[in-house]
Amino acid sequence: MVTKVLQLIIVLVWMTISVHCCSCPGIKHPQDQFCKAGHVFYGKVSNEELVPGQNNDVNNNDAIWKYTFKIIFKMKGVSEGVGKKIIIETAGNSARCGVRFTVGQSYILMGEKKPDGTKTIASCDFISQLSNLSPYQSFYLFANGSYSYRRNCNQGCKTSTNSNDCKYDPFESNACLRKKALCRRQGWRCRWVNNGTC
DSSP states (O other): HHHHHHHHHHHHHHHHOOOOOOOOSSOOOOHHHHHHEEEEEEEEEEEEEEEEOOOOOOTTTOOOOOOOOOOEEESSSOOTTOEEEEEEEEEGGGGOOOOOOTTTTTTEEEEEEESSOEEEOOOEEEEEEEEEEEEHHHHHHHHHTTTTOOOOOTTOOBBBOOSSSBBOOSSSOOOOHHHHEEEEEEEEHHHHHHHHTT
16 A cells, blocks of 8 residues: 555656746736846837757647747847847747747737847746737837936836835736836836826
8 A cells, every 4th residue: 555655756756847837926017027037129020939958848848939020129138120030049949938829920028038149038027019009018118218217217116015106916917017117217116107097
């Protein structure tokens, strides 16, 4: 009996070692994602390439998708010019937070930059097509002035659950704040603007 229980435990432990799961901690405000991102740009997918993992990696747990984007508009952390190509890497499957893109489609990405300069994207990062953004979000992303994510991030205006000025809880239903509001520098403080109906 003891050996059967021990065998069962060994099998269960072995099975859990190879289990992967992607979990995103709430829905972040786009401004917060912009502030923390290593790269932000709008680009069109021109190519995809799967770099396989080990020979026995049938689920692509160790594989990497490499996507080539042609830059339409760059906002942060991108040295390549408009019209140039950029490579974005993502995990080989969705259980590892990998993302699949459609060649020929255009996306706005806010992702991470590794120490070696490799640009990555994961399903918990900000990924959107332009048509899915609200007019407010589009303006905040593409503008450079005082009503932009870029300027207000640079001035230290960030959303958080502890903020007295721009309180935002990623675990509550805040679709209105995500689609309309900007945490904007006003004098010495940061305050929500365009949040009147939220």
